[in-house]
Amino acid sequence: DTGVSQNPRHKITKRGQNVTFRCDPISEHNRLYWYRQTLGQGPEFLTYFQNEAQLEKSRLLSDRFSAERPKGSFSTLEIQRTEQGDSAMYLCASRTGLNEKLFFGSGTQLSVL
């Protein structure tokens, strides 16, 4: 069990640029989540995958955000035309279908200048 892995750990970008983050869940976990966390707040749900199917997406997520999980393994989260308000920690979590406990990665800290 190598845990949930997220890359990169930090990303600095200029406003208007596109960024992509990667998450590698624990191998036997078929459920994968993306959360966004701003300073001093709790994680905010963004989207959820069961295997390769994206089953739920937050209404707060604009069309600039897209996530994929090809083949039900790793997942990518892309933000197009980044804005300063996108600056946050992006957390990935995974779990099995039997246990609701989430295992989190260390997150990707995005700074949009």
Added chain:
Amino acid sequence: AQKITQTQPGMFVQEKEAVTLDCTYDTSDPSYGLFWYKQPSSGEMIFLIYQGSYDQQNATEGRYSLNFQKARKSANLVISASQLGDSAMYFCAMSATGGFKTIFGAGTRLFVKA
């Protein structure tokens, strides 16, 4: 809709003493789970304890216990014998049984004093 409320932005506790972190919730789901996670300054969320809504006994995990009062819709975390390493953000969370997403409260920052 589900909601988690943590009303204590920050808490101080003396080392070796016990501390209670408050959490209230709201849900219309008949079956749900309640969680506490710890987030140290390193940023990684660490699972602490889980309570199912139909569990008869309050959950315990080492120095952590969850004081579950279903009628009051509260799920307070009790940390006994606080240690300096307990200084961190603590988040209460909830998910509907069989549901998709887990929602989190705003968190409580705990400071343990030597």
